[in-house]
Amino acid sequence: MSVAAVTIPAVDGTAATGGLTFVEGRPGAFLRPYVTELSAYSERYEEPLARRQPPFAGVVVIFGVGEPLALSGPGGRAVLASFAAGLHDTYVDTTTVGAAEGVQVNLTPLGARRLFGMPLSELANRVVSLEDVLGPWAGVAVERLAGISGRHDRLALLDALLARRIQAAPDPDPRVGWAWRRLRATRGTIPITELAGELGWSHRHLVTRFRDQIGTTPKAAARVLRFEHAAARLRAGLSPADTAAACGYYDQSHMNRDFRAMAGITPRELVTAGRAIAVA
Template identity: 45%
Template sequence: MAGFRHRAPSVDISMVAYPSVTLLVDLSEGEGIVYETHGRHERGSVVVGLLPGDLRATGRGAGQCLQIRLEPVVAAALFGASTELSGTVVALEDVWGRDAGRAEDGLRAAASWDERFTIAVDILGRRLGAHPPVDPQVAHAWRRTLTSRGQVRVDDLADEVGWSRKRLWSRFRSQLGITPKRAARLVRFDHAAHLLAAGHAAARVASESGYVDQSHLHREVTAFAGLTPTALAVAPWLAVDDIAWPASSPTRCPAKDGERVPDLR
């Protein structure tokens, strides 16, 4: 989890694809933030599925939001079949009904970010049993994809869980909303994107991330972000990652009253 403020008269930022389902709870008092992808617009609190593509956040006036990155395995237990979320952005109210408004009200009224994080943990914990969990084999395949940085073969994953390639492909897609191969590409892209943002040369990034060559890296970056590697390296959404998700505390931003909360400018 991380808390964000936008203080400028307006915010207009492109969000880079990330290997998680993202819950964005709008805590603004005014018009709120508008999210757009593939011509679809949603205002306020939203759930962003895997691979939204060209996702842009815009808004007027100062505001705040709570962003929660959810492992797809966890998101499936919170929101149900992830196939309905894949590649798009959905209003939280459409997923949680009236509970969405109650969650927003409780988080907005909290006196500090620490209190908001605690409330959010409680809300998510109470909803974890709302839907059946994914198969253990699917969960294992996802986490192996993540830890290998997208460089594990689908055939090897199938062997590890004792399934045929076809069965793994089908169950993985139906439960997580993405094929195993596409998941590997997304995870590999994310690793490359952060290496580029850290200032590494594209040729080195291509080699370390498992791409055939620099041209292959260029094609994948364009496919996932609509940007060149050079433009991706300075993407503002990536620039706040080290602040919002510090390596010493990967599950949340340690922001208390008076402490720094990442600003969207």
């Protein structure tokens, strides 16, 4: 597993002192189809730092060994150090205060389905305690991570723990895996009826299987993928009008409405704010 160290200053220096330091690791070969990002982090702020996290086409898992985060989203409010956030189609607000530390894992939906062994519909637009999805294994993993001080060593340990657990779990439905890859390859623009037809499934059956394996309907997942594609194009400096056309929106107003619903801000504000948005 390769690693790289990165240090980032506080997002809003008027609201917090200190900053975020993290080490990114490339998952081992077995985990790569299931884990898209793996990082060990620490951050400290004397005053509360509020951030808005836009949705992305995956599942976030935090193994926290420091102070808990306050989280607020469509599924309610919670204060948790270790948690799982299912596939969302809107933003989640977080507040960090004190010293937060741990390891973050970004999973593909199918990776999360295999790791958790439960229908991902139960996690859609929700943030829950890690023990709710991983049982006592979560507490054992967090305890072992807390016993290691080096971030590189934490990444190596968690890589091994996740690989062992996922390897012992049943494979996800390969037909849903194919449909998910097809949806990703088209960045959410393929008509859902066409996707169902290519599988030889009814629309209802495709929706049922997607809810179980991905967490949302194909239509909702496609909307998140379009949002991700549009945000990436805008950050690359492409114009809003061209981005709306390329990403399958009816027009720029349609894209603006989706951004407000999913990120809570306009496309231009998202570009200037960065990946995580500091909010008042």
